[in-house]
Amino acid sequence: xxxxxxxxxxxxxxxxxxxxxxxxxxxxxxxxxxxxxxxxxxxxxxxxxxxxxxxxxxxxxxxxxxxxxxxxxxxxxxxxxxxxxxxxxxxxxxxxxxxxxxxxxxxxxxxxxxxxxxxxxxxxxxxxxxxxxxxxxxxxxxxxxxxxx
Amino acid sequence: xxxxxxxxxxxxxxxxxxxxxxxxxxxxxxxxxxxxxxxxxxxxxxxxxxxxxxxxxxxxxxxxxxxxxxxxxxxxxxxxxxxxxxxxxxxxxxxxxxxxxxxxxxxxxxxxxxxxxxxxxxxxxxxxxxxxxxxxxxxxxxxxxxxxxxxxxxxxxxxxxxxxxxxxxxxxxxxxxxxxxxxxxxxxxxxxxxxxxxxxxxxxxxxxxxxxxxxxxxxxxxxxxxxxxxxxxxxxxxxxxxxxxxxxxxxxxxxxxxxxxxxxxxxxxxxxxxxxxxxxxxxxxxxxxxxxxxxxxxxxxxxxxxxxxxxxxxxxxxxxxxxxxxxxxxxxxxxxxxxxxxxxxxxxxxxxxxxxxxxxxxxxxxxxxxxxxxxxxxxxxxxxxxxxxxxxxxxxxxxxxxxxxxxxxxxxxxxxxxxxxxxxxxxxxxxxxxxxxxxxxxxxxxxxxxxxxxxxxxxxxxxxxxxxxxxxxxxxxxxxxxxxxxxxxxxxxxxxxxxxxxxxxxxxxxxxxxxxxxxxxxxxxxxxxxxxxxxxxxxxxxxxxxxxxxxxxxxxxxxxxxxxxxxxxxxxxxxxxxxxxxxxxxxxxxxxxxxxxxxxxxxxxxxxxxxxxxxxxxxxxxxxxxxxxxxxxxxxxxxxxxxxxxxxxxxxxxxxxxxxxxxxxxx
Numbered sequence: 001x002x003x004x005x006x007x008x009x010x011x012x013x014x015x016x017x018x019x020x021x022x023x024x025x026x027x028x029x030x031x032x033x034x035x036x037x038x039x040x041x042x043x044x045x046x047x048x049x050x051x052x053x054x055x056x057x058x059x060x061x062x063x064x065x066x067x068x069x070x071x072x073x074x075x076x077x078x079x080x081x082x083x084x085x086x087x088x089x090x091x092x093x094x095x096x097x098x099x100x101x102x103x104x105x106x107x108x109x110x111x112x113x114x115x116x117x118x119x120x121x122x123x124x125x126x127x128x129x130x131x132x133x134x135x136x137x138x139x140x141x142x143x144x145x146x147x148x149x
Numbered sequence: 150x151x152x153x154x155x156x157x158x159x160x161x162x163x164x165x166x167x168x169x170x171x172x173x174x175x176x177x178x179x180x181x182x183x184x185x186x187x188x189x190x191x192x193x194x195x196x197x198x199x200x201x202x203x204x205x206x207x208x209x210x211x212x213x214x215x216x217x218x219x220x221x222x223x224x225x226x227x228x229x230x231x232x233x234x235x236x237x238x239x240x241x242x243x244x245x246x247x248x249x250x251x252x253x254x255x256x257x258x259x260x261x262x263x264x265x266x267x268x269x270x271x272x273x274x275x276x277x278x279x280x281x282x283x284x285x286x287x288x289x290x291x292x293x294x295x296x297x298x299x300x301x302x303x304x305x306x307x308x309x310x311x312x313x314x315x316x317x318x319x320x321x322x323x324x325x326x327x328x329x330x331x332x333x334x335x336x337x338x339x340x341x342x343x344x345x346x347x348x349x350x351x352x353x354x355x356x357x358x359x360x361x362x363x364x365x366x367x368x369x370x371x372x373x374x375x376x377x378x379x380x381x382x383x384x385x386x387x388x389x390x391x392x393x394x395x396x397x398x399x400x401x402x403x404x405x406x407x408x409x410x411x412x413x414x415x416x417x418x419x420x421x422x423x424x425x426x427x428x429x430x431x432x433x434x435x436x437x438x439x440x441x442x443x444x445x446x447x448x449x450x451x452x453x454x455x456x457x458x459x460x461x462x463x464x465x466x467x468x469x470x471x472x473x474x475x476x477x478x479x480x481x482x483x484x485x486x487x488x489x490x491x492x493x494x495x496x497x498x499x500x501x502x503x504x505x506x507x508x509x510x511x512x513x514x515x516x517x518x519x520x521x522x523x524x525x526x527x528x529x530x531x532x533x534x535x536x537x538x539x540x541x542x543x544x545x546x547x548x549x550x551x552x553x554x555x556x557x558x559x560x561x562x563x564x565x566x567x568x569x570x571x572x573x574x575x576x577x578x579x580x581x582x583x584x585x586x587x588x589x590x591x592x593x594x595x596x597x598x599x600x601x602x603x604x605x606x607x608x609x610x611x612x613x614x615x616x617x618x619x620x621x622x623x624x625x626x627x628x629x630x631x632x633x634x635x636x637x638x639x640x641x642x643x644x645x646x647x648x649x650x651x652x653x654x655x656x657x658x659x660x661x662x663x664x665x666x667x668x669x670x671x672x673x674x675x676x677x678x679x680x681x682x683x684x685x686x687x688x689x690x691x692x693x694x695x696x697x698x699x700x701x702x703x704x705x706x707x708x709x710x711x712x713x714x715x716x717x718x719x720x721x722x723x724x725x726x727x728x729x730x731x732x733x734x735x736x737x738x739x740x741x742x743x744x745x746x747x748x749x750x751x752x753x754x755x756x757x758x759x760x761x762x763x764x765x766x767x768x769x770x771x772x773x774x775x776x777x778x779x780x781x782x783x784x785x786x787x788x789x790x791x792x793x794x795x796x797x798x799x800x801x802x803x804x805x806x807x808x809x810x811x812x813x814x815x816x
Binding site for chain 2: 005014018019023025026028029031033037039040041042044048050053054057059071074075081084116
């Protein structure tokens, strides 16, 4: 059997982490190709229901990353994201999401190497945890069964 | 039904070396809703753009996905190309196959698969894109310049000379800044006052410049082209219109022992004072912290002697509200007070002084009228030591950066000393001599070779007093770290240039970013050195990092040109990627329930309360409404909204959920 390749979705802000990931590219730093970036204007825009949706659709791991505190392009969006993340973390237990599968971090536009590190370490960690089948069993299967009658 | 065109760029070989571009184009072509797909060597080139334009016209495309470099690089290029072909520019999206794929992954199946995924995500997103129109906002053609040092003066004059109005505010009673305190300037040794004061007068007399001295920024609202600024004009306690600046009050004021800020504490001033004789405006202010009348309720001598009754003890601060199109920040820097250097004994020994204090001693208008006399007993020092990098380039002191101007001004100080004290001996302790600049190296060589200044390469560990002499314990690293003790009569510390103590507060008022040392941050270190990350706010001079006069002046002129470019337009266009609150037919009007959680989320105060009234004028519903002029499009309100009534154009719920679903469905 081929090695398990985790599906990682990254929710990043346009001004810091997206630009940081651009810098990883311009610096030609190699990292695992398992990640797919979804660009938002700001981490403040990230509705955490999108994370639930991503797990629902079969993501094995998620990265959320934006500007460092105090560096938000919009002054305070990342603070709101951080506060909501703290709330969401405690909800994760309740809805059955393993928070080890979510990596929340700050990557600035100057931290190309850090972005590569975060992707690589997240991929390694998720590879260790294996495919996220538990969530699919809990969250998805019953719904499908209901639909199928 | 969508008809989307996918355009895959090879970027020479930048993308095609690791990604199979032909396969990306072919696979994308089979996606639902894709009417046309092609790959091409350079999509951003003229023929590449023509390819997109003709496809839009011939195939009647309703959306475009360009799979090339980062959208941060070429999104404007391709959106413009779409607009030229008649497609709404906001129907174009970019998949980042270069920075996020080809440059960071090895050639192989997985890499091409990722490229295909990224294209598919955006194809699905584009299906939900809406045609949007750029927002047009008017431009108020008045600039605000904050800080009246040489940078602020230059920026004000340059903007004013392009025919636009300028308001210059200065927190001190006079403009001039640090440059007015300097004696001579390197590398020409021309007198600072002689070149600066005519500029100061020009500012005061320019028909396009309104000068508010003794004024500070109170608050800023709004955005590029449309700032609403409140200026606090601190009470000068005089009627400026009446006062002729005769100066009688300053000679009669009984409080005469206040250390003069202009003379760096080496001279004294009165409580009602003009900072220096060449001040602009040359009218006094009352320092209420020291004035006897304000402290004890008695005195009022200045009022009695004033020949035209211009003293106003009951005057209060006034707030001036102005509309501004662009702001130039020219607030300069401060000199680190060397009390954090206990080993050098500043404060303990009166003859250990800072470089700026030495400027005042050497200045013809200074407390010693230009004679080098030490503060303690007024004697002419026969041995003088200059210590470079007192704080700068010293991680242990928290200032790892180079203050840049010190090497040059120390050479100047030593030279001035040698010119004024014949037979005196001067020593300079330095780490490196950084004399990059036109005629700068020659200037330092002149100090060493012609004026006989002794340069010792090494640092000073300690300064202490012994038998009335200051013992400077240093080391000469060019002689194998040989200890050097010098008996000095006076020591000058080249203390680090640091950001003003209120720089952080000011940056937060203006939403301007700043670095770890509280210097204001430029938008790009190379290509946008005078812009900030906040549109319409520009930087000039040492508020961005320590710099000398020629650099400050050229930066100020650069900022002035940026302002002039902005003012050459009557209207600005902005991306319409802003939040909107949904509206529905009556009696619902909107799914917004008026909880106004969004108001607390918005960093720009862009969300207003809108009242829906019936024909009788009664309020039947209160909704949130986004002011499109103020909204910057962060979308924080969108994530806050409990009823999902607010959405961000360009990043709508539909678009973002679609992206996530498209991403994982075939991943």
